[in-house]
Amino acid sequence: LAVFCGNVSDKEGTTDLQIWVIEPPEEIKVKMYWCDQRFVMDPLLEMVEEKEIYGIICLDKSEADIALLKGKKIEPLFHKESIVPGKTRAGGQSSARFARVREGMLNDWLKEVAEAANKIFAEHKVLGILLSGSGPIKEMFLKEDYMHADVTNKVLGTVDTSYTGEHGLEETIVRGESLIKELAVTKEKNLLQKFLTEIAKPHGLAVHGLKDVMRVLELGA
Numbered sequence: 001l002a003v004f005c006g007n008v009s010d011k012e013g014t015t016d017l018q019i020w021v022i023e024p025p026e027e028i029k030v031k032m033y034w035c036d037q038r039f040v041m042d043p044l045l046e047m048v049e050e051k052e053i054y055g056i057i058c059l060d061k062s063e064a065d066i067a068l069l070k071g072k073k074i075e076p077l078f079h080k081e082s083i084v085p086g087k088t089r090a091g092g093q094s095s096a097r098f099a100r101v102r103e104g105m106l107n108d109w110l111k112e113v114a115e116a117a118n119k120i121f122a123e124h125k126v127l128g129i130l131l132s133g134s135g136p137i138k139e140m141f142l143k144e145d146y147m148h149a150d151v152t153n154k155v156l157g158t159v160d161t162s163y164t165g166e167h168g169l170e171e172t173i174v175r176g177e178s179l180i181k182e183l184a185v186t187k188e189k190n191l192l193q194k195f196l197t198e199i200a201k202p203h204g205l206a207v208h209g210l211k212d213v214m215r216v217l218e219l220g221a
Helices: 040-046 095-123 137-143 164-177 177-200 211-220
Strands: 002-007 017-022 053-060 064-072 073-081 128-133 154-158
Touching: 053 095, 053 164, 053 211, 064 095, 064 164, 073 095, 073 164, 095 137, 128 137, 128 164, 128 177, 137 154, 154 164, 154 177, 164 177
Parallel strands: 053 128, 128 154
Antiparallel strands: 002 017, 053 064, 064 073
């Protein structure tokens, strides 16, 4: 429980002691006894903050980063640099042999990034994933099904960035904003359609109007 009690009187010398008891939607993780000129609401406010979480995979042939986007905060979870060489041929190697070696190393690199992504997004449930990078590697990564199908299906789209690394993650959010908004709009449309469908049923799982809404809230529905 969260218990708030205080003198709310506006008149000097007059006491108007009020008390409020709130049962939060989640368990309160802190124990607090606090006397102040204001009520400390922070632990309760944190419970109603945006809980939507998105994933970011930002990669090219040189490095890769995987992170979570929680509200406006980026939480990096994976960073690694690759040893895949550029397309310039190493001295003494034929172009065909060098291309095969490079292709094999690139394939191994993308498999390694995919394994990390599969593990991270199995542990962290996300609404969608933004796949970004500074070159065509991201499209290859998505097209060739390196990741598990349930992870691939959450990819909202690809985003072109000028960088990878920390700057690439930040750039992904700015340039991928429309993809996230599109998902939010689709989600709202689906919720509204579900609501209207339930309203139309004789004994549907939705109610409207102040009286009926108050009634089901009091029942704990």
